[in-house]
Amino acid sequence: MNMSDIYTSAVPLYAVLVSLAAVPLIILSAKRQNLREFWTIAAGVVKFILVLTLLPGALENRVATVRLFEITPNIQLALKADAVGVFFAIVASGLWILTSIYSIGYMRGLGEHKQTRYFSYFAVCLSSTIGIAFAANLVTFILFYEILTIATYPLVIHKETKEAIYAGRKYLAYTLTGGVFLIAAAAWTYQLNGNLDFVPGGLLQGLALTAGTAVPLFFLFIAGVGVKASIMPLHSWLPTAMAAPTPVSALLHAVAVVKAGVFGIIRVSMFIFGPDIMVQFGLNRILIVFAVITILVGSLLALKQDNLKKRLAYSTIAHLSYIVLGVGIMSSTALIGSLLHIAFHATMKITLFFCAGAIYVHLHKENISELDGIGKTMPWTLGAFTVASIGLAGIPPVNGFISKWYLGAGAADSGQFLLIVVLVVSGILNVAYFSPIVHRSFFRKGQEQETQKEAKPAMVIPLVLTACLSLVFGLFPNLFFSFFRLAAQAVTGIFGGPLP
Amino acid sequence: MIQNNAPALVPLIFLFAGIIIPLAALKLRSSAYFIALGATLASTIVSISNVIFVLDSGPVRYFFGGWPPPIGIEYVLDPLSAFLTAVINGITLIVLIHAGKIVEKEIQEHRRVPYYALVMLFLCGCNGIILTGDFFNLYVFLEISSLALYGMVAVGDKKAPISAFRYLIMGTVGGGFYLLGVGFLYVHTGSLNMADIKEILPVLGTNPVVIVALSLMVLGFGIKMALFPLHGWLPDAYTHAPSASSSIMAPIGVKIGAYGILRILLFVFGIKFVTQVFPIAQILTWFSAAGIIYGSIMAISQDEMKRMLAYSSISQIGYIGLGIGLANPYGIIGAVLHILNHGLMKACLFLVAGNFRMKLGHSNIKNFNDTLRKKMPWTTAAFAAGALAMVGIPPTVGFFSKWYLALGTIENKSWILLAVILLSSLLNAVYFFRIIEKIYFRSPSSKQEEKEHQSRKGTEVAASMLIPTLVLAGALFIFGLLNTIIVKGVLMKVLPPGM
């Protein structure tokens, strides 16, 4: 186990606070739309830059830490930017900029109401997502986790229709329940250990746990973070929450919220329990079982959906479990695959959601059965869609292939060949539920006249950019943000082994 | 002189104010409010300085009449009592600032003088209960505070006297039980002083008399604190009392009973007795747990906001009872912290209800809609803050009391209780988000309703009502983030000896 070099730096704190600081500015400039959105984007850019400044340190295993004050005895409100955290933070904050630009186009295009509320809560969400990424201990994690829960609620019910309010209720019911389990789990862990810091390799390692403690505790944790990660029996809020505006679905339900759940699983398995305990009590098998079920059932359910966003939602559910699966395999290769999939799935899925949103804003179409022939109307959009769907199916050269490859390799390493079959089957299912969309839009004749051209640039540019990112990362995974090295660094911290 | 008499000062200030208000009102009626406010301010300052003093130099015993304890009556200023008086007086100060305007609306002019005098006497009683080290003196002050409370309830709306009467009957039964318990204890030990009895009890050993005395005292306080299933009086009393009364009694009134149980169980009889010899602590936890669930479920089905808050109080009281019953450090810290936290939350929510009543003339959840938010943005924001705290979202205070209680239940390995705590926070979410949905997202359903709202002009309530509400709402977050200071600085010292 190589010890990381810890230094004090307030940058993680600033990164969390910057979008929070934007909230009053956004509210104050409610009347002036351009200024308001300037604040949003400015905050996004500043945040992204702040996170990027942490990148070199994280690559060299130097962890920026900031300790604020004790929030409960022995536990401080503390942030640290280790490799895993920086990884997640880069993904979330980077995509926030794109989403902000896209949101502007989306909100203005639809003439949505209460845009100020929308943008301010969005900023809060991002703040708490970065907080989750940088949380140095479980209490800080829970703090931001719950804030995220609450801050997402106004976004989910943004439309204020009956359906949206129902979705909001369901969302709250699930996520608050999850939060409650997480609190219980944290309390129990504290009781065992008197400490809740995230330690690479496991906080509980070296503690004489019994199966009677470890297994229920693990289940509590899974119930806690699994809701947001939408592991199968806890998933049903996610399709319902698609009632939210599309940028919300894009960023929150493809990146921030659900990835926060998955990130939580990584934190719990690798930093609280640690690989040794996970394997010792067979906890990783529990994860694998859940993940496999979710992947297969989620993909199958996605096939049935006609609503485009719902199909994407089920696809998200399935893909989140890829990450969980990678965690469950408990090999460094698979974990790298998991981490990479956090980033890569984000770029791909956000592209898809952006496309869905663009189609909705531009043509007011939500269902797959109505998409005939729109490829000619919106070639850029549908082109990006195609790229992303190829990636999700795990076909090179898009980045989805890389993460899947590492997952498969990890499975093979640990001799769990059945899992490779699962991955392949799921890839086929991916093809099965994405190809009809691509097929309909490009190769079927629609009754739509071709008088209409492509959607607004504010929407098209982000989605093309994300599609390009997916392609670029597929070819050069270390470009820009050294995702691969970062993931490798993170995994080294956990497994202590040499770089694969 | 003031330093020497500091322990007794707080109740005496209130008593003096209570006596002087009827006299001063002969000349000038409006002076009543200001005397009350001044007395509360003074005793807040004194009680906070008492906390600092006690933390510096340890517990103080104050002998009335100069007679040492077994002979005379003593006040004991230890960290627990100092902390609780500070909590009570601080919250009351804020609530009283708010009360000025709403009392003007809800209570006729010639009734305000005795009303404020009663408020003062009620507070005198509460502080006396907390500070006293003598069982019978506790009874006297218990009756002062209860009687004043009956009066404060009865002056409410048309149905208030009935609620007050039922409360009176229940309260008298409770007081009677307590007195009988004191009687048994006295016959058995020959003393009335808490510290003395604490010394005597282990010598005398277990005896039916002691067990019954303990049960009767707990029953008595259980009625006063509205512990399930002895809560029958509470919902009506809270609903029909004037807003000022309910926002004083909700954060403070029932806590007195909780304090009594805490003091008797853990400080007089001792942890070993109440958990092993006669497991009344466990019984208490189970009833509390039942109360938590019952209160939450009943709260969901209420249409009147104050009534809903009343049921929610029953549930929250359960938390305190549960923490006490766990009889381990975390449980006690959680319980005492929750006395503060719940005080803040409930005060905030009742002030919000008061603001609604002030502006709308009602606080019917059915009639809430989003015009409310447009008219009273700050009040509704305070409500949202209070609701989040009740649900237990970090970093509000509600989370931390739950956190310590959860730690307590885990330490005792009582998984069912842990589940109850967690479940109840979900139930809380159900009934609070129901209102939040209405306030924020429900448009007026009918034209008529809309017109009605239009007709009631005026926007936010006056500053003297708004600022206390917002101060409390802010306190929910500040005290949440800073709870370690309280826990480490005060509550760790609160724990009974032997922990």
Add this chain to the structure above:
Amino acid sequence: MHWEIEITLFIVLILVALISLAVRNLLTAVVTLTVFSFAAALLYVVMGAIDVGFTEAVVGGGITGVLMVVLIFKTSRRSSD
């Protein structure tokens, strides 16, 4: 301690208490309660608590009785149970 007197008074007390709770006419009930108070006062005195007995006689037989009668004249004399 004079057990003969005490037992007699106790029996009287219990009987009077039951009557007081049982009668339908509230005025009768109140008058019976006054009797109850006097009996209790006597019992206190027998037990040696002269002060308490005196107070109980003054209060229970005097003021409370008067107030209760006032109360009943201001409200109603009938009771359903």
Add this chain to the structure above:
Amino acid sequence: MLDFFAGHYAYWFILVLLVIGLYGMIFKKNLVKKIIGMSIFQVAIILFFVASASKWNATVPILEHGIQGEALVQYINPLPHTLMLTAIVVGVAINGVAFALIIRIYRRYRTLDENTLLRNMKDDTE
């Protein structure tokens, strides 16, 4: 055994009185009857204290000049008496408040029956 009876019979009578009082407070529906029950309950509690204070062959707690020294045990324990004086006063106060409440209730609802009142309370939506 006889000692036990002699030392406890008063408590048993008091016990009966306590239960009668409590019964009156809880089960009687007329508000005045509840108050009567309350009075009985209070008297029973006072009796308990007073009875517990008594001593064999002792005299009332007012000092006479003849009794000195060890013979002082002949005085009955004055402490419970003091407490009960206070308790009586508290009882009077509670009674006074209860009367005031009853009058207020009667002025509005013209009945003293608890069941009717509760029914009225439900119907009387305002």
Add this chain to the structure above:
Amino acid sequence: MKYINYFILLVFLFLLIYASTGLPNRGDLDSVVNRDRSPSGTQNASSYYIRNAYKDTHTPNMVTAVLADYRSYDTLGEETVILTAGLICFLLLRRRRKDDEE
């Protein structure tokens, strides 16, 4: 509700019967209440009163001495209770003064 009431009554009865078995005999000079020293060795209040009331307060009536001196704070509380009752009656029943109605 009715059942809870019966339950309370029964619990109460049971508790009292149970307790009465443990009570010391009435009037027993050796019972804890009547000793000079409490079992833990502290001064017993009532025997102190009996012995010292006159010396301390020049008042032969011990009850008065205890009431108004040793435990005078209780009595202050008792007065407060009475005052409270008076105030409540004022609050609930007193009519407006004549000069207010103008």
Add this chain to the structure above:
Amino acid sequence: MKSNEDNPITTLISSIVAPFILLFGMYIIVHGHYSPGGGFQGGTMLAASVILIRLVLGSEVGQLQFNSTWGTPLGSLGVLIYFGTGLAAVFFGGTFLNYHFLPIAQEASMKRSLGILFVEIGVGLAVMAILIAVYDDLLGEEPDA
């Protein structure tokens, strides 16, 4: 309540008896040191005397004797006497209600004895005033509403 003003016998007897009750009440208050009784019992007797006059001669005559508006202020005053006695002890350096510090007599036990007397007078005044006030309030006419 129906007044019995017409009945000459009750009028006569209560007019004669009431002053004696008054006197007896005062006696009980000040003689509480030596015999059963004290402030509370005496105060109740005083109140009883006043109430007797009201019962027999009607409230209007009673008002002349003791105006019902005096009740609460006098009650407060009574408690204030008690409180003031305690407070005086504080001002002269003792704890609350420690009569030993009152500057009223030389001998320690006499100080306490006098302290008790003051307190009892306060109690008597308060109890009398408040009981009369309660009686008056209970008997008050119903409001128009």
